[in-house]
Amino acid sequence: MTRIRPLILVVNDDGIDSSGIKLLTESMHEIGDVFVVAPNVNRSGSAHSMTLHEDIFIEKTDKDFNYFTCSGTPVDCVKSAVNTILPRMPDLCVSGINHGSNHSINSLYSGTLHGAMEGTIQGIPSIAFSHLNYSERINLVPFKVVIKRISLEVLKQGFSPGVTLNVNFPNIDFSKIKGVKLCKQGSGFWKENFKLIKKEHSKAYYRITGKFRYDKNDVNTDSWALVNKWISIVPISINCTVPINFNELKYLEYDF
Amino acid sequence: MTRIRPLILVVNDDGIDSSGIKLLTESMHEIGDVFVVAPNVNRSGSAHSMTLHEDIFIEKTDKDFNYFTCSGTPVDCVKSAVNTILPRMPDLCVSGINHGSNHSINSLYSGTLHGAMEGTIQGIPSIAFSHLNYSERINLVPFKVVIKRISLEVLKQGFSPGVTLNVNFPNIDFSKIKGVKLCKQGSGFWKENFKLIKKEHSKAYYRITGKFRYDKNDVNTDSWALVNKWISIVPISINCTVPINFNELKYLEYDF
Numbered sequence: 001m002t003r004i005r006p007l008i009l010v011v012n013d014d015g016i017d018s019s020g021i022k023l024l025t026e027s028m029h030e031i032g033d034v035f036v037v038a039p040n041v042n043r044s045g046s047a048h049s050m051t052l053h054e055d056i057f058i059e060k061t062d063k064d065f066n067y068f069t070c071s072g073t074p075v076d077c078v079k080s081a082v083n084t085i086l087p088r089m090p091d092l093c094v095s096g097i098n099h100g101s102n103h104s105i106n107s108l109y110s111g112t113l114h115g116a117m118e119g120t121i122q123g124i125p126s127i128a129f130s131h132l133n134y135s136e137r138i139n140l141v142p143f144k145v146v147i148k149r150i151s152l153e154v155l156k157q158g159f160s161p162g163v164t165l166n167v168n169f170p171n172i173d174f175s176k177i178k179g180v181k182l183c184k185q186g187s188g189f190w191k192e193n194f195k196l197i198k199k200e201h202s203k204a205y206y207r208i209t210g211k212f213r214y215d216k217n218d219v220n221t222d223s224w225a226l227v228n229k230w231i232s233i234v235p236i237s238i239n240c241t242v243p244i245n246f247n248e249l250k251y252l253e254y255d256f
Numbered sequence: 257m258t259r260i261r262p263l264i265l266v267v268n269d270d271g272i273d274s275s276g277i278k279l280l281t282e283s284m285h286e287i288g289d290v291f292v293v294a295p296n297v298n299r300s301g302s303a304h305s306m307t308l309h310e311d312i313f314i315e316k317t318d319k320d321f322n323y324f325t326c327s328g329t330p331v332d333c334v335k336s337a338v339n340t341i342l343p344r345m346p347d348l349c350v351s352g353i354n355h356g357s358n359h360s361i362n363s364l365y366s367g368t369l370h371g372a373m374e375g376t377i378q379g380i381p382s383i384a385f386s387h388l389n390y391s392e393r394i395n396l397v398p399f400k401v402v403i404k405r406i407s408l409e410v411l412k413q414g415f416s417p418g419v420t421l422n423v424n425f426p427n428i429d430f431s432k433i434k435g436v437k438l439c440k441q442g443s444g445f446w447k448e449n450f451k452l453i454k455k456e457h458s459k460a461y462y463r464i465t466g467k468f469r470y471d472k473n474d475v476n477t478d479s480w481a482l483v484n485k486w487i488s489i490v491p492i493s494i495n496c497t498v499p500i501n502f503n504e505l506k507y508l509e510y511d512f
């Protein structure tokens with residue numbers, strides 16, 4: 001009896017030439033049949049944005065492998081894969097490895113995570129991987145074993161519809177990492193710095209940079225786990241409703 | 257004794273010239289001091305994306321009022337307002353009125369809602385308003401009374417940090433609307449249609465359209481409320497962690 005290999009969709013937001021997606025693709029080739037559909041340029045910070053008012057293009061970039069670029073966002077990549085490229089719905093969607101952190105409030109800005117969340121919307125078990133180091137040159141090879149283990153667990157167990165896994169790797173030597181920890185999203189945020197570049201006519205041009213601020217004592221969050229040498233996994237919901245008792249907001253309701 | 261009027265930031269994603277933001281601005285002038293910072297072009301579908309790799313510009317567009325355009329996304333608009341335009345942190349941030357629905361899964365794609373969510377991240381009580389009709393020509397004037405009532409309630413009561421209100425108006429005659437209902441985000445989603453526009457060299461160009469699918473019997477959701485002639489309000493969280501017992505995902509944890 002032939003066992004069918006899992007079909008795996010690989011996306012990212014850094015673009016198809018990043019070293020992170022190359023390592024992720026290599027890892028997935030070891031466990032299944034792989035399709036890569038990734039942005040043709042860097043799409044960091046694109047969150048869950050999609051292209052509504054213009055055409056997007058898709059192009060096969062390798063004659064031997066199913067590697068494609070897309071001119072749209074990570075969300076467009078996943079929608080394109082499902083609607084125009086893949087032979088069937090994939091068994092897994094993985095996104096990354098992002099060069100830079102996607103923990104805490106970065107869950108909202110991240111194109112890497114939201115590519116995976118679009119996979120979840122499409123009904124595919126989906127995982128986002130990010131490394132806290134922003135350099136393309138970092139050695140990601142040791143993380144293959146972790147990526148494969150998490151991916152194989154998800155393929156075996158599946159998980160609740162509507163849930164995406166957000167995995168972050170700490171920026172320390174791999175040998176110092178303690179293990180993998182399930183966490184809540186942390187409460188850290190960016191304190192922006194708007195640098196004035198120039199004033200021209202009535203326009204002021206700025207470049208946005210910023211410093212990330214978080215509370216090291218906010219235990220059981222991703223930010224806390226990463227500082228404490230753990231790989232963090234946060235289960236992320238595509239339903240954004242606040243999980244509170246609605247009674248405290250009842251004052252907003254009224255009949256006409 | 258002089259009572260200080262509330263300071264209100266108005267944003268949107270349809271752009272500064274849309275009729276929706278004009279009505280919202282007019283409503284806010286009746287309850288406070290207003291700053292408008294809106295995209296210079298239509299930014300629908302921009303979600304929580306922000307500009308990382310290029311400069312953005314800000315331009316004052318009115319000599320009498322504090323109206324500004326920004327070349328970035330709704331998130332960039334809010335960050336720009338807080339960091340370079342406003343005299344102090346505002347008491348309220350309102351976004352919209354969007355021309356088109358932002359209920360159910362649209363919560364993830366919407367630039368209107370995510371503009372307001374960026375307000376929440378900055379610590380400002382924030383509300384997004386959307387109308388299910390996509391036309392700029394619809395008469396939004398009757399909704400002023402609802403917008404002002406919700407805004408004044410929020411200014412008076414405040415609400416939990418980390419919560420944004422997502423308000424949608426049904427596409428029916430105002431006189432037929434029953435009232436305002438607090439809801440959960442619905443489980444509706446888009447079934448995409450990729451229309452092939454042209455093939456040129458090795459590139460295939462597509463335009464993404466789609467049909468929205470939802471379950472009318474999914475009670476107490478925004479989609480259900482809107483079909484049943486209510487204005488829906490969903491309290492949205494900037495923390496995306498799934499509100500489940502983590503025990504069911506414990507198999508993902510391990511020590512090295």
